[in-house]
Amino acid sequence: xxxxxxxxxxxxxxxxxxxxxxDDGAVNPTPSAFSATPTSANVExxxxxxxxxxxxxxxxxxxxxxxxxxxISKQYGSGDATVILTVEANTTESPRNGIVTLHPTFGQEPVxxxxxxx
Numbered sequence: 001x002x003x004x005x006x007x008x009x010x011x012x013x014x015x016x017x018x019x020x021x022x023d024d025g026a027v028n029p030t031p032s033a034f035s036a037t038p039t040s041a042n043v044e045x046x047x048x049x050x051x052x053x054x055x056x057x058x059x060x061x062x063x064x065x066x067x068x069x070x071x072i073s074k075q076y077g078s079g080d081a082t083v084i085l086t087v088e089a090n091t092t093e094s095p096r097n098g099i100v101t102l103h104p105t106f107g108q109e110p111v112x113x114x115x116x117x118x
Contacts (some may be wrong), residue, residue, distance in 0.1 A: 031106035032057020040114040047089040052113060054081045060102040067098035070115065090117045
């Protein structure tokens with residue numbers, strides 16, 4: 001009986017060992033195309049909003065800007081989204097220009113949106 005149990009255990013061990021294969025690691029997803037519209041917008045002196053439509057597919061994204069005269073409704077996200085850019089009234093008496101930059105994940109190229117205000 002011990003001999004049968006020993007042979008069975010040995011066969012089970014060999015079967016499990018032989019069924020193991022080398023793992024190639026995690027599978028990296030193929031990045032989607034990334035875009036945003038509009039690529040530029042002109043806002044009136046009194047201020048206003050710009051609707052930015054992000055086509056993110058399976059990508060995450062981050063939005064940044066160094067300009068302080070507009071506010072972004074959402075700075076981080078993933079996939080498709082709509083973000084609202086609220087622009088303050090221009091009280092400087094001179095036109096101003098700003099840039100909103102969207103940075104997708106997976107090393108995709110950033111997308112810049114030019115904002116102008118009279």
